[in-house]
Amino acid sequence: MPAPFRDWFARRGWVPRPHQIALLEKARENRSALLIAPTGAGKTLAGFLPSLADLATRPPAGKAGRGPHTLYISPLKALAVDIARNLEAPVAEIGLKIAIETRTGDTPAHKRQRQKLKPPDILLTTPEQLALLLSNSDAGRFFADLRTVIFDELHALVTAKRGDLLALGLARLRKLAPDLRVVGLSATVSEPDDLRAWLMLQPDEGERRLADLVTVAGGAKPEVSILDTEERLPWAGHSAVHAMGEIYAAIKANRMVLVFVNTRSQAERIFQELWRINEDVLPIALHHGSLDVGQRRRVETAMAAGSLRCVVCTSTLDLGIDWGDVDLVVNIGAPKGASRLAQRIGRANHRMDEPSRAILVPANRFEVMECTVALEANTIGAQDTPRLKTGSLDVLAQHVLGMACSAPFSPDDLHAEIGSAAPYHALTREAFDRVVEFVATGGYALKSYERFAKIRRGQDGLFRITHPSVAQQYRLNVGTIVEAPLLKVRFASRKRGGPVGMGGRVLGEVEEYFVETLAPGDTFLFAGLVVRFEGIRDNDAVVSRTIDEAPKVPAYAGGKFPLSTYLAAGVRGLLADEGSWARLPDQVSDWLRLQKRASVLPKRDELLVETFPRGNRFYMVAYPFEGRLAHQTLGMLLTRRLERARLRPMGFVASDYALAVWGLGDMGAAFAKGKPTVSDLFDQDMLGDDLDAWLAESHLLKRTFRACALISGLIERRHPGKEKTGRQVTISTDLIYDVLRSHEPDHILLQATWADAATGLLDVRRLSDMLGRVQGHILHKPLDRISPLAVPVMLDIGKEPVGGEASEDILRENADDLVREAMGELQAEAKAGETLS
Template sequence: MGEVEQPPGTRAAAWMAGRGWQPFPFQREVWEAVAEGRGGLLHATTGAGKTYAVWLGMLDALLRLHPPGRAAEPLRAVWLTPMRALASDTAKALAQPLAELAPNWTLGLRTGDTPSAERAKQDRRMPTVLVTTPESLTLMLTRENAREVLGGVAFVVVDEWHELIGSKRGVQAQLALARLRRFHPGLVTWGLSATLGNLEEAMGVLCGEGERPSPRLVRGRIEKTLVIDTLLPPNPGKYTWAGHLGAGMQVPVVEEIERSGTTLVFTNVRSQAETWYQLLLEARPQWAGHIALHHGSLDRATREWVEQGLKDGTLRAVVATSSLDLGVDFLPVERVLQVGSAKGVARMLQRAGRSGHAPGRPSRVTLVPTHTMEIVEAAAARRAAQDGRVEKRVAPDKPLDVLVQHIVTIALGGGFRADELFGEVKTAWSYRDLSRAEFDWVVAFCERGGESLGAYPEYHRIVRDAEGIYRVPDAGVAKRHRLGIGTIVSDAAMQVKYLTGALLGTMEEGFIARLRKGDCFFFAGRLLQFERVRDMVAYVRKATRNKGTVPTWMGSKMALSTELSDAVLEMLHEAAQGRFTGPELEAARPMLLTQQRLSKIPTPDTLLVEAYRSREGQHLYVYPFAGRNVHLGLASLLAWRLAREQPNTFSLSINDYGLELVSAAPFDVAPVTSQAIFSGTELLHDVLASLNSGELAQRRFREIARIAGLVSTGYPGQPKSTRQLQASSALFYEVFRKYDAGNLLLNQAEKEVLGQELELSRLAATLERMRGKRVEFAPLRHPSPLSLPLMVERFREKLTTETLAARLERILQEMESDAGV
């Protein structure tokens, strides 16, 4: 009995003391909350000790309930991680105290990478602690004995909650947790995060409506030095456009790596990572074998080799994308370089935390601008981080495609009664406003395929038996559903292999489709020559030519966050007042003074509007600083409203700072300068009218159809091509529009286009802010430093690289020859 009566956290503190560690106050706070049966959210700096704060508290509580005996306890705790790469590292961290405090208890991994023999072993007897992903946990819920297997789970931890909360994967996790709470009403759930701006709401999303006693928010404040600095180019110049400093930063980056220990070089997209890997090798050929490349399209064995090299400290540098953003512990990493804007404060902090990944060690991120405005962004990002202005993450609102998938999952996992499942789903945050009519529609859609698919038995996925329980009676439906579980949807990928059969990784089918035999391209850090495609595999050989193209992946460009946009405008306001404080603003001074001389500098209180005439016609520039997604909808909206008043045709260009409208025919700018065109009246109608909303919604419907199980990606070894998937989803889209107009999945497609792609709520808020600002109208004699990047964006669509360079050179020469510039 003495064991049971020990104060909470006694074992945890003793285990830490055995390693010469002292628990932080926030770790003790978590142990106390867990002992009280509370879930919650732990928000602490990367590398501060979040894992042991929660895990030691849970292990202590489990040992108080189940003193270790000769046999291993059945499954009691589940640790959810958003990435397979994290699962192995997490399991190693959890295993250390488990081996000492409960040596007979077992720990296992279950992800898409887990060998079938290991999964079969787990199926016979589950480990005491399971590290898994949302998809693998959902797959376990499809088992007929799901309640028996998972009913004893008393604790769940969701790691890197900020990474999941804003996506459909987070919704999938919410629904799985709601199910586990039905199995075990006393379930305790904890989330871990380092970068969240809306902590109370994030905790509510995680813990839902079903956890009692009330959850606790723990802020893990520890003293940790964070250094954010900027690698400044030697001569940024008076003008700027996307990428114009990029290759010129090659030597400064190489010199920084030479002066540092192990360095992570982050880029935002995979093509940029491939380019920078080549730039580093070009500058230092002797680094071959000592630097590496890491992104999600590379073969898993290659990624694991790189990760091990980082842990061992044997690699000098790794060029990576978001594939290394999350909590894998690379202790030897000393420096982080961020090439280009991080686009958000949270992402920058997350990446900074990859260095100095231990309590007491400083973290350092050095920002590497690729154009002059990114120098201003760097200063703004540092200020926003120092002020604690971190972006909020908002959970999706009742995505019905995820609910369709979940209902079939639960029907497989022992079946359900409609009334009970409706009450259970409503406890998940994203479905708290779900109506019974919407739920019944989803059940009917799973049962009969809606109004238009009733004649096709394969879409009768669930059947209600005489006892009122819905089940999946068809083995083929069950198999297709299990293969299709998940919410990560991307364009079909093709394997890339050498002619000898060695696998290099995967690439999007759209890029491969553009290649002809003999074309060369860079991939996985190698120059490859395309040979042929056979059975969804692209075969290549090592190229002997020196030049190649870099693959472009279809991932959408990230938009500047509101928090970072606001901070940029604050920095510009200082420059407008003649205050160039700090090295970044001093470096950007020539460009900012040129902007002030030719036009005006935007500020938080002013809306800059520029007008310019060229051989192309009339140009109008507006600078809301609201991010590229909002500017896409805004540019289309303004063009449509201007053409409604005076028929005209416009070309559009956008970036994170502003937008350009160009027309061969002159048009009246008075509706813009008077702000009448920024009205929020009839906004939804006008946005839909201004865009090819049908095409946008059809494209979004492909994802919805895949998640909802209407479209299958094929069986293992028999994948379907992108063209097949597009044709299938397009057919469903047209059938539903013609014969099932009330289909709620169609409504969801339109809602997601407006809410996620065009950020309609942010667009409405932007229009409101624009109406509240003073318009500064500036007729231009020459393109200004802010307008030139928008011209370049448009030129890139129709000019070759060489022609674009010549065009830019002529524009810059004309401006330099003008004495006023």
């Protein structure tokens, strides 16, 4: 370490940490590295130290100027800004002359222009801005002096399409600056080698090339407990209202508490419940991604200033921004993943040598089991972060156009470059060529758009854009984050007695998909208030105040994240092993014992399927523990099959743990007669034709297609001079989907949609794994009444949207019997006519 740096550490009374030294050494050997460290380990400074040291001794630039020395990429704009601020202190104190600047979507155009002409030494930016810089025709000159790239929160970046775009950007950076050194900073993950490979240029053949690994052992063991409630544990639901008194007591007993929940609506509910009992008027705030930005910033500022006692928040506060001293984390509901839990716990106490403290508050009995498993995983440091994804073709299409905007490209060279990025290592030349075709003319079998091509191959064999406007369009539409279309939630300015008007205060934004399920007059929670939905005006969901205390539309119960396979396996194991129930609260173990007496408990690898009559209907409850998304898909497929077996299914409800299907036919009796057998019903072949047929109609697939169409550039989000919001994409992607599917079902964009659906909203891959696993291990238990284990999912009926009901039925319900009316009228007229004549 250079002397001025050593002195600086000494002046602060600090000793450089081993991993900070290790990264300096890696830099001296010009080796790329992945640093895995828990929150609070001084990860970011470790990443920047080598660059600061190098820049300290770099001779001043010549007249021609110089490009940036170090590029820092973070998933959040706010994080880039935060880091820039944190770097300024050491740079000033060591007495370095280093220019550090951020470049994000918020950076004003004149500053961006100036940055291009006179780049800073260290540029902090986001994946989208990197893609934009790389699509410039002077990208080669701009990045010629680049020595280091630092990827922060790499574990969060690589699991999404943004990671694909970034991997492609990195491949291009390596081409422009071949000696580039790459540093990844990450929280603990299950497969560090995936990230190490992601950082490196992958060879055509042979073993994966891996970056060096530097690991920081965890600090003090966190103190985590599960709330052992005095109250009665709910059977179902996600609100944890039973535990509010105990949570409030914890807030009172601590200085600053973060209450994590899984969804926006859960946050709203908890916030409302806490204030209901907030006798001491403690400063308790609410923070989630749908709130108005101004309101969020106020909460963050108050938090950093230490003037709040509690913030109820969603994962928007998950990532490593330092908002101040949190001394307790309360996680409400199930954590859904062991690694997610570890990261949330890490938010408490940003000093490594003191233990983080956290309380898990399960909201129902199944969640108690999930929390128990997650807690044990946390103790042994088990991780269940998702594996690295295969690069998406829609992102590739966007990148190919970006590269064409930058400079004419040879398909051979670009294919080789793209294949050097880990996510695209397996990309075949054929697939690449199809993507290039897609970019040029849409890639249709019917080649009628040649004359409109966006890129075209010249005599020299190079592809180039056909018109400068193509580059302009590309720049307006870069990026892979396709927000669900959002509507502003706005108060109506109701004039006395008049119609609902515009112009009231904006409370925040909410997904259009949520608003679509509301009818005028429905009440729901938003921004800490119960509001009444009045209707949609332009891009606003207009609401009014209401005196109702209980919202009519229940909180959307499930979280965004399905239960991880690791936790699912743990819960199945816990259920099967009676000896381990001692770890559960009495209320829960008693419940399991009851289940054992009344029905049966499945072994670890068994799938339990119970059937029983109730009211005038027949029910089937299955317990796959594969997460809500996979269960929803399973529910759709099972109801189709039951329909064919004439068992007249009427609907289903899916939770993270179980699935209940009901109908007019006796499913238990049918299984007993083998019409069909239960194993036929759950046979893997349902993933064939049934899945195809259902998917064709599924709005989830259409939603997935919309994202692919936007990212790939088939549809523009924004057109020069015409700024469109999410709601007003120029043309309905549903219609495009229908036309494409019936005329060219193997089109590359439909392939990309399928690939996304397998892991995304439909979780087909996980369903397929489960169906394979349980073959021959399906345990059918016919019962004459509901079992204890079935109670939670049965209670969800009526609270959760019911799947499996045909749109036609809903349409029919709403329709008037006009045919009869019309006929009746005509007959009456005809009679009248007869009388007259």
